[in-house]
Amino acid sequence: MTDTATDGPAGGPLHPATVTGFRRAWRDLAPVGRAASSGGYHRFAWTPADLTLREWFAAEAADRGLDVTADRAGNQWAWWGDPDADGPGVVTGSHLDSVPGGGAFDGPLGVVSAFVALDELRARGVRPIRPLGIVCFTEEEGARFGVACAGSRLLTGVLDPDRARGLRDGDGTSLADALRSVGRAPEHLGADPAALARVGAFVELHVEQGRGLVHSGDPVGVGRLIWPHGRWRVELRGRGDHAGTAPLGDRQDPMLDLAALVLAVRAAAEDAAALATVGKVRVDPNGVNAIPSRVTAWLDVRASSPGPVRAVLDRLGHYDPTEESWTAATVLDADLADEVAVALGGVGLASPRLGTGAGHDAGILAAAGVPTSMLFVRNPTGISHDPAEDADEADCLVGVGALTAALTRLVTAGAS
Ligand code: GLV
Ligand code: MN
Ligand code: MN
Numbered sequence: 001m002t003d004t005a006t007d008g009p010a011g012g013p014l015h016p017a018t019v020t021g022f023r024r025a026w027r028d029l030a031p032v033g034r035a036a037s038s039g040g041y042h043r044f045a046w047t048p049a050d051l052t053l054r055e056w057f058a059a060e061a062a063d064r065g066l067d068v069t070a071d072r073a074g075n076q077w078a079w080w081g082d083p084d085a086d087g088p089g090v091v092t093g094s095h096l097d098s099v100p101g102g103g104a105f106d107g108p109l110g111v112v113s114a115f116v117a118l119d120e121l122r123a124r125g126v127r128p129i130r131p132l133g134i135v136c137f138t139e140e141e142g143a144r145f146g147v148a149c150a151g152s153r154l155l156t157g158v159l160d161p162d163r164a165r166g167l168r169d170g171d172g173t174s175l176a177d178a179l180r181s182v183g184r185a186p187e188h189l190g191a192d193p194a195a196l197a198r199v200g201a202f203v204e205l206h207v208e209q210g211r212g213l214v215h216s217g218d219p220v221g222v223g224r225l226i227w228p229h230g231r232w233r234v235e236l237r238g239r240g241d242h243a244g245t246a247p248l249g250d251r252q253d254p255m256l257d258l259a260a261l262v263l264a265v266r267a268a269a270e271d272a273a274a275l276a277t278v279g280k281v282r283v284d285p286n287g288v289n290a291i292p293s294r295v296t297a298w299l300d301v302r303a304s305s306p307g308p309v310r311a312v313l314d315r316l317g318h319y320d321p322t323e324e325s326w327t328a329a330t331v332l333d334a335d336l337a338d339e340v341a342v343a344l345g346g347v348g349l350a351s352p353r354l355g356t357g358a359g360h361d362a363g364i365l366a367a368a369g370v371p372t373s374m375l376f377v378r379n380p381t382g383i384s385h386d387p388a389e390d391a392d393e394a395d396c397l398v399g400v401g402a403l404t405a406a407l408t409r410l411v412t413a414g415a416s
Helices: 016-029 048-063 108-123 150-156 161-166 175-181 193-197 212-216 254-272 306-315 334-346 361-367 393-411
Strands: 067-070 076-080 089-095 132-137 199-207 220-226 229-237 275-284 294-302 322-327 353-356 372-377
Touching (some): 016 048, 016 108, 016 393, 048 067, 048 076, 048 108, 048 132, 089 108, 089 393, 108 199, 108 393, 150 161, 150 193, 150 361, 161 175, 193 199, 199 334, 199 361, 199 393, 212 372, 220 334, 220 361, 229 254, 254 275, 254 294, 254 306, 294 306, 322 361, 334 393, 353 372, 361 372, 372 393
Parallel strands (some): 089 199, 199 372, 220 353
Antiparallel strands (some): 067 076, 220 372
């Protein structure tokens, strides 16, 4: 992050303590799960890095006098006010987990901004008439157990808890065992209608994963829709043998099938105007001098509408792909987006509307009927899921100002 913060002409000015709080939180999080060699983050659900992040979240909440609860999916909630007595409330937040070798901003920017926006509301003397919640969703990236947005899917009941308990990571550890190993009861996993009912509206701030705001020249934007997307697994079987003795003509080498699959995916995506990626493979036994006996490949397909996604899958039908997750297209609440835009206009910010091909817990909540909006912060590289993901500190603080403005409007709506 380039350290260029000023008080900011738009979205602010923020109280100096808010800016200090943002910098401190960012500094505290920076080393957690960071690989020294690449600078990429490895923050996977229920690993030591994740437990450190959970403790960080609880400590930030405690510093502000907020109690933390975990719902039946393991998502963490901190409430200012009592959503059971005075709710439903307004919730903001995001996630702290990462993809393998991920960037610093995807997720953490929304959680840090949530805490410091609450500080700014308090510093300004805002008196909410609706409770304000801060949430950190578990396993948003699905990097460990394969299902994206697992925490919000469990919460809302779209991920069956039996299926969730049986999900396995790359080492074969089930989610149930991972939970047991950190002292949590897997039997507790499940939908949590009571936790969900506390959420009257959700606003997720997120780094932009693209260059829409670079092109429009705006530091922040407002989400319009989330593309439909899915993940599939393809098993390619062969026959293991010795790299130095098996004649080429005798081999059954699934690596050749993988090469053909990757090219077929690319061609199908180009023809259908979709995005399709083979970003993860497992090779058994993965030895330099061994012909593999089996290759497993994972496929991610997205498009602005479901048709092209289905067209890609139809072209790959002979590979018999197994669906691991599917998220329908989500149009975010237009009325709430208008409310957010009015709030941004009040602090001198434009509200370009952005669609995104990235998945978000916001989409899962929106699909569950929660009025949901997203705020995006400009990313000069446009890159995400990589250490090159970036945002200038000045833009992050404009984002905090924008979130503060939106929350002020939402938590005081109806107050005279
Ligand atoms: C998560 O960021 C995803 O889009 O897969
Ligand atoms: Mn992500
Ligand atoms: Mn994210």
